[in-house]
Amino acid sequence: MKKTILVFGLIVLALLLLFKISKHTYLSGDFSIEIIIAFIALVFFFIGLFISKKQPKHTSGTKEVNHKKIKELNLSKREYQVLCEIAMGLSNKEIADKLFVSESTVKTHVSNILIKLNAKRRTQAIQISKELQILPF
Protein backbone atom coordinates (compact mmCIF):
# COMPACT_ATOMS: atom_id res chain seq x y z
CA MET A 1 0.00 0.00 0.00
CA LYS A 2 2.70 2.48 0.98
CA LYS A 3 4.54 1.52 -2.16
CA THR A 4 1.49 2.25 -4.31
CA ILE A 5 1.04 5.68 -2.76
CA LEU A 6 4.69 6.45 -3.23
CA VAL A 7 4.61 5.38 -6.87
CA PHE A 8 1.52 7.43 -7.57
CA GLY A 9 3.02 10.45 -5.91
CA LEU A 10 6.11 10.14 -8.03
CA ILE A 11 4.03 9.73 -11.18
CA VAL A 12 2.00 12.86 -10.43
CA LEU A 13 5.17 14.80 -9.73
CA ALA A 14 6.75 13.57 -12.96
CA LEU A 15 3.68 14.57 -14.92
CA LEU A 16 3.58 18.05 -13.49
CA LEU A 17 7.23 18.40 -14.38
CA LEU A 18 6.49 17.11 -17.85
CA PHE A 19 3.81 19.75 -18.31
CA LYS A 20 6.10 22.50 -17.21
CA ILE A 21 8.87 21.32 -19.47
CA SER A 22 6.63 20.88 -22.48
CA LYS A 23 5.11 24.30 -22.06
CA HIS A 24 8.46 25.94 -21.62
CA THR A 25 9.91 24.07 -24.56
CA TYR A 26 7.04 25.13 -26.75
CA LEU A 27 7.21 28.74 -25.72
CA SER A 28 10.92 28.77 -26.38
CA GLY A 29 10.14 27.48 -29.87
CA ASP A 30 12.66 24.62 -29.88
CA PHE A 31 10.13 22.06 -31.07
CA SER A 32 6.86 22.11 -32.90
CA ILE A 33 3.65 21.41 -31.03
CA GLU A 34 3.11 18.15 -32.89
CA ILE A 35 6.26 16.65 -31.49
CA ILE A 36 5.41 17.70 -27.98
CA ILE A 37 1.94 16.26 -28.24
CA ALA A 38 3.31 13.06 -29.71
CA PHE A 39 5.77 12.80 -26.87
CA ILE A 40 3.11 13.36 -24.23
CA ALA A 41 0.88 10.83 -25.94
CA LEU A 42 3.66 8.25 -25.96
CA VAL A 43 4.45 8.78 -22.29
CA PHE A 44 0.83 8.41 -21.25
CA PHE A 45 0.42 5.43 -23.50
CA PHE A 46 3.19 3.61 -21.64
CA ILE A 47 1.84 4.79 -18.31
CA GLY A 48 -1.44 3.15 -19.26
CA LEU A 49 0.36 -0.04 -20.20
CA PHE A 50 2.33 0.01 -16.96
CA ILE A 51 -0.67 0.62 -14.74
CA SER A 52 -2.71 -2.25 -16.10
CA LYS A 53 0.29 -4.57 -16.01
CA LYS A 54 0.61 -3.78 -12.33
CA GLN A 55 -2.69 -5.43 -11.47
CA PRO A 56 -2.83 -8.58 -13.56
CA LYS A 57 -4.70 -10.55 -10.91
CA HIS A 58 -7.89 -12.08 -12.12
CA THR A 59 -11.18 -10.88 -10.80
CA SER A 60 -11.59 -14.03 -8.71
CA GLY A 61 -11.21 -17.75 -8.76
CA THR A 62 -13.68 -18.22 -11.58
CA LYS A 63 -12.31 -18.01 -15.07
CA GLU A 64 -14.16 -17.51 -18.28
CA VAL A 65 -15.38 -20.69 -19.92
CA ASN A 66 -15.08 -21.11 -23.65
CA HIS A 67 -18.58 -22.38 -24.42
CA LYS A 68 -17.91 -22.22 -28.12
CA LYS A 69 -15.15 -24.82 -27.82
CA ILE A 70 -17.40 -27.07 -25.81
CA LYS A 71 -19.95 -27.10 -28.59
CA GLU A 72 -17.28 -27.53 -31.23
CA LEU A 73 -16.13 -30.64 -29.41
CA ASN A 74 -19.71 -31.96 -29.29
CA LEU A 75 -19.45 -32.41 -25.55
CA SER A 76 -22.92 -33.06 -24.15
CA LYS A 77 -24.07 -31.42 -20.94
CA ARG A 78 -23.59 -34.56 -18.92
CA GLU A 79 -20.19 -35.26 -20.38
CA TYR A 80 -19.09 -31.76 -19.48
CA GLN A 81 -20.24 -32.24 -15.91
CA VAL A 82 -18.25 -35.44 -15.67
CA LEU A 83 -15.23 -33.71 -17.16
CA CYS A 84 -15.39 -31.04 -14.48
CA GLU A 85 -15.51 -33.63 -11.74
CA ILE A 86 -12.56 -35.44 -13.28
CA ALA A 87 -10.63 -32.20 -13.15
CA MET A 88 -11.55 -31.89 -9.48
CA GLY A 89 -9.70 -35.13 -8.91
CA LEU A 90 -12.66 -37.42 -8.26
CA SER A 91 -12.69 -41.12 -9.10
CA ASN A 92 -15.33 -42.70 -11.32
CA LYS A 93 -17.09 -44.08 -8.26
CA GLU A 94 -17.12 -40.72 -6.54
CA ILE A 95 -18.47 -39.02 -9.65
CA ALA A 96 -21.16 -41.69 -9.93
CA ASP A 97 -22.26 -41.07 -6.34
CA LYS A 98 -22.22 -37.31 -6.82
CA LEU A 99 -24.34 -37.45 -9.97
CA PHE A 100 -26.60 -40.26 -8.71
CA VAL A 101 -25.78 -42.66 -11.55
CA SER A 102 -23.94 -45.97 -11.77
CA GLU A 103 -20.21 -46.26 -12.24
CA SER A 104 -20.85 -47.89 -15.63
CA THR A 105 -22.54 -44.74 -16.80
CA VAL A 106 -19.62 -42.62 -15.68
CA LYS A 107 -17.24 -44.92 -17.50
CA THR A 108 -19.07 -44.59 -20.78
CA HIS A 109 -19.14 -40.83 -20.33
CA VAL A 110 -15.42 -40.79 -19.62
CA SER A 111 -14.69 -42.90 -22.69
CA ASN A 112 -16.68 -40.54 -24.86
CA ILE A 113 -14.94 -37.55 -23.31
CA LEU A 114 -11.53 -39.04 -24.05
CA ILE A 115 -12.49 -39.65 -27.66
CA LYS A 116 -13.88 -36.15 -28.13
CA LEU A 117 -10.91 -34.49 -26.47
CA ASN A 118 -8.51 -36.80 -28.27
CA ALA A 119 -6.94 -37.83 -24.98
CA LYS A 120 -5.51 -41.15 -23.89
CA ARG A 121 -5.99 -40.69 -20.16
CA ARG A 122 -8.13 -38.63 -17.84
CA THR A 123 -5.08 -36.69 -16.73
CA GLN A 124 -4.42 -35.74 -20.32
CA ALA A 125 -8.06 -34.75 -20.65
CA ILE A 126 -7.55 -32.37 -17.75
CA GLN A 127 -4.48 -30.87 -19.39
CA ILE A 128 -6.24 -30.42 -22.73
CA SER A 129 -9.29 -28.92 -21.08
CA LYS A 130 -7.15 -26.36 -19.32
CA GLU A 131 -5.45 -25.59 -22.60
CA LEU A 132 -8.81 -25.00 -24.26
CA GLN A 133 -10.06 -22.99 -21.27
CA ILE A 134 -13.09 -25.17 -20.95
CA LEU A 135 -12.99 -25.55 -17.18
CA PRO A 136 -14.47 -22.98 -14.80
CA PHE A 137 -11.35 -22.89 -12.60
Add this chain to the structure above:
Amino acid sequence: MKKTILVFGLIVLALLLLFKISKHTYLSGDFSIEIIIAFIALVFFFIGLFISKKQPKHTSGTKEVNHKKIKELNLSKREYQVLCEIAMGLSNKEIADKLFVSESTVKTHVSNILIKLNAKRRTQAIQISKELQILPF
Protein backbone atom coordinates in the same frame (compact mmCIF):
# COMPACT_ATOMS: atom_id res chain seq x y z
CA MET B 1 -6.72 -11.46 -37.31
CA LYS B 2 -8.92 -9.45 -39.64
CA LYS B 3 -10.58 -8.00 -36.59
CA THR B 4 -7.26 -6.90 -35.13
CA ILE B 5 -6.22 -5.18 -38.35
CA LEU B 6 -9.57 -3.42 -38.57
CA VAL B 7 -9.36 -2.19 -34.99
CA PHE B 8 -5.83 -0.93 -35.45
CA GLY B 9 -6.76 0.83 -38.63
CA LEU B 10 -9.64 2.56 -36.90
CA ILE B 11 -7.40 3.58 -34.02
CA VAL B 12 -4.81 5.09 -36.33
CA LEU B 13 -7.53 6.96 -38.20
CA ALA B 14 -9.00 8.24 -34.96
CA LEU B 15 -5.63 9.44 -33.78
CA LEU B 16 -4.90 11.30 -36.99
CA LEU B 17 -8.28 12.93 -36.69
CA LEU B 18 -7.55 13.80 -33.07
CA PHE B 19 -4.31 15.49 -34.07
CA LYS B 20 -5.99 17.55 -36.71
CA ILE B 21 -8.79 18.59 -34.39
CA SER B 22 -6.44 19.47 -31.56
CA LYS B 23 -4.23 21.55 -33.81
CA HIS B 24 -7.18 23.34 -35.35
CA THR B 25 -8.73 23.92 -31.96
CA TYR B 26 -5.52 25.35 -30.65
CA LEU B 27 -4.97 27.63 -33.61
CA SER B 28 -8.51 28.89 -33.35
CA GLY B 29 -7.76 29.67 -29.71
CA ASP B 30 -10.81 28.05 -28.25
CA PHE B 31 -8.85 26.19 -25.63
CA SER B 32 -5.52 26.54 -23.97
CA ILE B 33 -2.71 24.21 -24.85
CA GLU B 34 -2.76 22.65 -21.41
CA ILE B 35 -6.28 21.37 -21.86
CA ILE B 36 -5.49 19.94 -25.26
CA ILE B 37 -2.41 18.20 -23.99
CA ALA B 38 -4.32 16.88 -21.02
CA PHE B 39 -6.99 15.54 -23.34
CA ILE B 40 -4.47 13.84 -25.59
CA ALA B 41 -2.71 12.40 -22.58
CA LEU B 42 -5.98 11.02 -21.25
CA VAL B 43 -6.88 9.44 -24.58
CA PHE B 44 -3.53 7.74 -24.94
CA PHE B 45 -3.59 6.66 -21.34
CA PHE B 46 -6.82 4.77 -21.95
CA ILE B 47 -5.50 3.40 -25.23
CA GLY B 48 -2.57 1.99 -23.27
CA LEU B 49 -4.95 0.46 -20.76
CA PHE B 50 -7.11 -0.98 -23.52
CA ILE B 51 -4.24 -2.48 -25.46
CA SER B 52 -2.74 -4.32 -22.54
CA LYS B 53 -6.15 -5.53 -21.39
CA LYS B 54 -6.61 -7.03 -24.81
CA GLN B 55 -3.83 -9.55 -24.38
CA PRO B 56 -3.63 -10.52 -20.75
CA LYS B 57 -4.32 -14.17 -21.49
CA HIS B 58 -0.95 -15.43 -22.58
CA THR B 59 1.20 -12.93 -20.77
CA SER B 60 1.92 -15.52 -18.13
CA GLY B 61 2.65 -18.81 -19.80
CA THR B 62 4.70 -19.51 -16.72
CA LYS B 63 3.21 -18.80 -13.36
CA GLU B 64 5.06 -18.18 -10.18
CA VAL B 65 5.96 -21.34 -8.33
CA ASN B 66 5.62 -21.49 -4.59
CA HIS B 67 8.99 -23.02 -3.75
CA LYS B 68 8.33 -22.59 -0.06
CA LYS B 69 5.34 -24.94 -0.24
CA ILE B 70 7.38 -27.51 -2.10
CA LYS B 71 9.90 -27.61 0.70
CA GLU B 72 7.20 -27.64 3.34
CA LEU B 73 5.76 -30.73 1.70
CA ASN B 74 9.19 -32.39 1.66
CA LEU B 75 8.88 -33.02 -2.05
CA SER B 76 12.27 -34.07 -3.39
CA LYS B 77 13.59 -32.73 -6.67
CA ARG B 78 12.83 -35.92 -8.53
CA GLU B 79 9.37 -36.21 -7.05
CA TYR B 80 8.60 -32.69 -8.15
CA GLN B 81 9.71 -33.48 -11.69
CA VAL B 82 7.42 -36.50 -11.75
CA LEU B 83 4.58 -34.40 -10.37
CA CYS B 84 4.97 -31.92 -13.21
CA GLU B 85 4.86 -34.69 -15.80
CA ILE B 86 1.75 -36.11 -14.17
CA ALA B 87 0.12 -32.72 -14.50
CA MET B 88 1.06 -32.73 -18.17
CA GLY B 89 -1.10 -35.81 -18.56
CA LEU B 90 1.65 -38.40 -19.05
CA SER B 91 1.33 -42.03 -17.99
CA ASN B 92 3.84 -43.70 -15.69
CA LYS B 93 5.47 -45.42 -18.64
CA GLU B 94 5.80 -42.18 -20.57
CA ILE B 95 7.30 -40.43 -17.56
CA ALA B 96 9.73 -43.30 -17.12
CA ASP B 97 10.90 -42.99 -20.72
CA LYS B 98 11.20 -39.24 -20.46
CA LEU B 99 13.30 -39.36 -17.29
CA PHE B 100 15.27 -42.46 -18.36
CA VAL B 101 14.23 -44.59 -15.41
CA SER B 102 12.11 -47.70 -15.01
CA GLU B 103 8.37 -47.63 -14.54
CA SER B 104 8.86 -49.08 -11.07
CA THR B 105 10.84 -46.06 -10.07
CA VAL B 106 8.13 -43.75 -11.32
CA LYS B 107 5.56 -45.72 -9.39
CA THR B 108 7.41 -45.35 -6.13
CA HIS B 109 7.81 -41.64 -6.79
CA VAL B 110 4.12 -41.34 -7.52
CA SER B 111 3.19 -43.18 -4.34
CA ASN B 112 5.40 -40.89 -2.29
CA ILE B 113 3.93 -37.85 -4.01
CA LEU B 114 0.41 -38.98 -3.21
CA ILE B 115 1.31 -39.45 0.44
CA LYS B 116 3.01 -36.09 0.73
CA LEU B 117 0.22 -34.26 -1.05
CA ASN B 118 -2.39 -36.22 0.88
CA ALA B 119 -4.07 -37.30 -2.37
CA LYS B 120 -5.77 -40.54 -3.26
CA ARG B 121 -5.24 -40.35 -7.01
CA ARG B 122 -2.94 -38.61 -9.43
CA THR B 123 -5.81 -36.49 -10.68
CA GLN B 124 -6.38 -35.26 -7.15
CA ALA B 125 -2.65 -34.60 -6.85
CA ILE B 126 -2.96 -32.36 -9.89
CA GLN B 127 -5.86 -30.49 -8.35
CA ILE B 128 -4.07 -30.00 -5.03
CA SER B 129 -0.89 -28.89 -6.76
CA LYS B 130 -2.80 -26.25 -8.67
CA GLU B 131 -4.42 -25.13 -5.43
CA LEU B 132 -1.01 -24.75 -3.79
CA GLN B 133 0.41 -23.05 -6.90
CA ILE B 134 3.23 -25.52 -7.08
CA LEU B 135 3.10 -26.09 -10.82
CA PRO B 136 4.80 -23.82 -13.36
CA PHE B 137 1.71 -23.60 -15.58
Add this chain to the structure above:
DNA sequence: ATTTATCTCATACTAAAGTACCAAAATTCT
Protein backbone atom coordinates in the same frame (compact mmCIF):
# COMPACT_ATOMS: atom_id res chain seq x y z
C1' DA C 1 33.96 -42.02 7.77
C1' DT C 2 29.40 -42.85 8.91
C1' DT C 3 24.85 -41.67 9.08
C1' DT C 4 20.87 -39.78 6.38
C1' DA C 5 18.22 -38.90 2.60
C1' DT C 6 17.43 -39.64 -2.12
C1' DC C 7 17.11 -42.35 -6.15
C1' DT C 8 16.81 -46.51 -8.12
C1' DC C 9 14.45 -51.03 -9.27
C1' DA C 10 12.16 -55.45 -8.49
C1' DT C 11 8.15 -58.59 -7.31
C1' DA C 12 3.58 -59.46 -6.22
C1' DC C 13 -0.61 -57.90 -5.45
C1' DT C 14 -5.16 -55.01 -5.42
C1' DA C 15 -7.74 -51.37 -7.25
C1' DA C 16 -9.05 -48.30 -10.52
C1' DA C 17 -9.32 -46.84 -15.24
C1' DG C 18 -10.44 -47.60 -19.79
C1' DT C 19 -12.32 -50.38 -24.14
C1' DA C 20 -15.75 -52.74 -26.77
C1' DC C 21 -20.20 -53.87 -27.53
C1' DC C 22 -24.91 -53.85 -26.68
C1' DA C 23 -29.42 -52.03 -25.46
C1' DA C 24 -33.27 -49.88 -22.98
C1' DA C 25 -35.25 -45.36 -21.16
C1' DA C 26 -35.52 -40.49 -21.50
C1' DT C 27 -35.09 -36.01 -24.11
C1' DT C 28 -35.12 -33.17 -27.74
C1' DC C 29 -36.09 -31.97 -32.43
C1' DT C 30 -38.93 -31.83 -36.46
Add this chain to the structure above:
DNA sequence: AGAATTTTGGTACTTTAGTATGAGATAAAT
Protein backbone atom coordinates in the same frame (compact mmCIF):
# COMPACT_ATOMS: atom_id res chain seq x y z
C1' DA D 1 -45.97 -39.06 -33.55
C1' DG D 2 -41.61 -40.38 -35.33
C1' DA D 3 -36.66 -39.69 -35.59
C1' DA D 4 -32.46 -38.47 -33.61
C1' DT D 5 -29.76 -37.68 -29.65
C1' DT D 6 -28.62 -38.20 -24.99
C1' DT D 7 -28.48 -40.65 -20.89
C1' DT D 8 -28.35 -44.61 -18.63
C1' DG D 9 -26.42 -49.18 -17.44
C1' DG D 10 -24.82 -53.86 -18.13
C1' DT D 11 -21.02 -57.65 -19.10
C1' DA D 12 -16.57 -58.98 -20.13
C1' DC D 13 -12.11 -57.81 -20.87
C1' DT D 14 -7.38 -55.29 -21.06
C1' DT D 15 -4.58 -51.85 -19.39
C1' DT D 16 -2.90 -48.60 -16.23
C1' DA D 17 -2.50 -46.97 -11.53
C1' DG D 18 -1.43 -47.60 -6.97
C1' DT D 19 0.22 -50.37 -2.51
C1' DA D 20 3.41 -52.97 0.17
C1' DT D 21 7.79 -54.43 0.91
C1' DG D 22 12.57 -54.91 0.39
C1' DA D 23 16.94 -53.58 -1.01
C1' DG D 24 21.18 -51.93 -3.57
C1' DA D 25 23.46 -47.48 -5.29
C1' DT D 26 24.44 -42.72 -4.85
C1' DA D 27 24.90 -38.37 -3.00
C1' DA D 28 24.88 -35.13 0.68
C1' DA D 29 25.35 -33.81 5.40
C1' DT D 30 27.62 -34.26 10.19
